[in-house]
Amino acid sequence: MPTATYAAHEIAVDDEGFFTDPSQWTEQLAPEIARAAGLGELNERQWRVVRFMRAQYEQTGAGPSVRALAKASGIPIKELYELFPKGPAKLAARIAGIPKPRGCI
Amino acid sequence: MAHDSINGESASARIVVLGGGTGGTLAANRLRRSLGASARVTVVDQGDRHVYQPGLLFVPFGHRRAAELTRPRADQLRGGIEFVQSRVDRVDLPARMVHLATHPPIGYDVLVIATGAVLVPDETEGLAAALAAGKDVHTFYSLDGAQALARRLDAFDGGHVIVNIVDLPIKCPVAPLEFCFLADSYFRHRGIRDRVRLTYATPLDAAFTKPVAAKELAGLLQRKDIELVTDFSTGTVDGSRNTLTSFDGRELRFDLAVVVPLHNGADFVTDSAGLGDELGFVTVDPHTLQSTVDERVFAIGDAAALPASKAGSVAHFEGEVLVENIRRLLAGEPLTARFDGHTNCFVETGAGKALLIDFNYDTEPQPGRYPNSVGMPLLREARLNHLGKLLFQPLYWHVLLPGHDLPGLGSAMPVRGKRNSSPRAASSIGAGNTKG
Secondary structure, eight states, X not given: OOEEEETTEEEEBOTTXXXXXXXXXXXXXXXXXXXXXXXXXXXXXXXXXXXXXHHHHHHHSSOOOHHHHHHHHOOOXXXXXXXXXXXXXXXXXXXXXXXXXXXXX | OOOSOSSSOSSOEEEEEEOOSHHHHHHHHHHHHHHGGXXXXXXXXXXXXXXXXXXGGGGGGTSSOHHHHEEESGGGSXXXXXXXXXXXXXXXXXXXXXXXXSSOOEEOSXXXXXXXXXXXXXXXXXXXXXXXXXXXXXXXXXXXXXXXXXHHHHHOOSEEEEEEEOSSOOBSTTHHHHHHHHHHHHHHHTTOGGGEEEEEEOSXXXXXXXXXXXXXXXXXXXXXXXXXXXXXXXXXXXXXXXXXXXXXXXXXXXXXXXXXXXXXXXXXXXXXXXXXXXXXXXXXOTTXXXXXXXXXXXXXXXXXXXXXXXXXXXXXXXXXXXXXXXXXXXXXXXXXXXXXXXEEEEEEEETTEEEEEEEOSSOOOOSEEXXXXXXXXXXXXXXXXXXXXXXHHHHIIIIITXXXXXXXXXXXXXXXXXXXXXGGGGGGTOTTOOOO
16 A cells, blocks of 8 residues: 655555545645645635535545535635646545545446 | 324325336335335326436437337326326425425325436536537437437538536436447448547546446447547537537537536425435435435435435335335334445447446446356346346336336345456455356
């Protein structure tokens, strides 16, 4: 199983960089994961999405899809793509330290 | 009038089933058979036309006519089941009352929500207008749409055909792939395949959600010369410039786009606070199918928010569990019947062949045979699977909807006849799976 190091913490991740143990995540790690993903400093809107993803995961056991994320957070999909280019649900899930959103089957 | 007790001392419990499609019809028929006179079963649906939805895939290619696919809803219900034709306005959970648009409200002891998924093309910029224009943007996810597409394909003599899923969840997630395979066959048959470029554009990062099946299906796309565009989350459909644009700014130009619109649950679910998720699908326990907010409410089929496919086979396998748990609820017993996420899809691959996949919440589609070691081949193209799919249509009307079990097939996913692709993991699946 691969690992990644954020803020001097060794984290177990899957092949795509998603945390395999979400309990290893703390808010301090988020800026480092974002930097490693090429995002730069997280702004307030991005933080809102990351915290929202985390809360959804803790409540339901899974991260939301982009559609559900847009409907529940009130941030339109277009803006979500501006905040997290190349796939908001996946990138925000990685930064929030939760597994890859399963999508639907 | 709703009863005060759930414990079955009342002579007749009132069960209201919302939706007379696959899930609602088979649930009502099974409830009637299981509970007999101890329950009064009412089915509510806004229309009286039951469409055999697996048949929609074949309409665009002229292999099925619309008239062959529809029957009156009420005729599919056993004697003694009441049918009410009306749109549902909302459900009042505390009062145990369903409010209807064109019928007095109905009280219930147990409510079964089976209102499926609805297409919402207006949630994608430009799509509703492009579909209405009926020019180069079509869908086969409705009967009218499939018929219009049949006419458009008939007149099509070459160019770029893009098959696109706007986003998930959708009904029968393999159907758009099947459409690609059948289109390849269709254009070959017409002798114009060399003039047609075929592209499959999906919001997923692979051809399908399940990795083992995704690999097999991606190989098939490649062999049939169908281009795969992944991570394409459709933002805009432009029916006059003939382009699809993704949210991350990629543009695809088409001569004919076959688009699967977004799906939501029924409006009344969203309008009945607490009942559903953001998209209007009913939140239920994935094993008991009971609502997470009200013990008297259950959901079956596409209407339920489950980590399973929205597919008729799922509704069928859920039926037995749902009815047993409702019987138990009425008798005051714990709900011990459990749905395992069993899903079973015949995937048409063109030229009279199909492959079959079978999986559940915990197990990926595996190669082998179904339902046992002498059954139909899994994850492999075969004539037998295509025949299985054809045979399914009469079984749908005469076995599945009436609520009978298919011979030899229970609700739980069978493991006999399967072999795991990873030899290390084989021992964890159980006995009988070692056949190579």
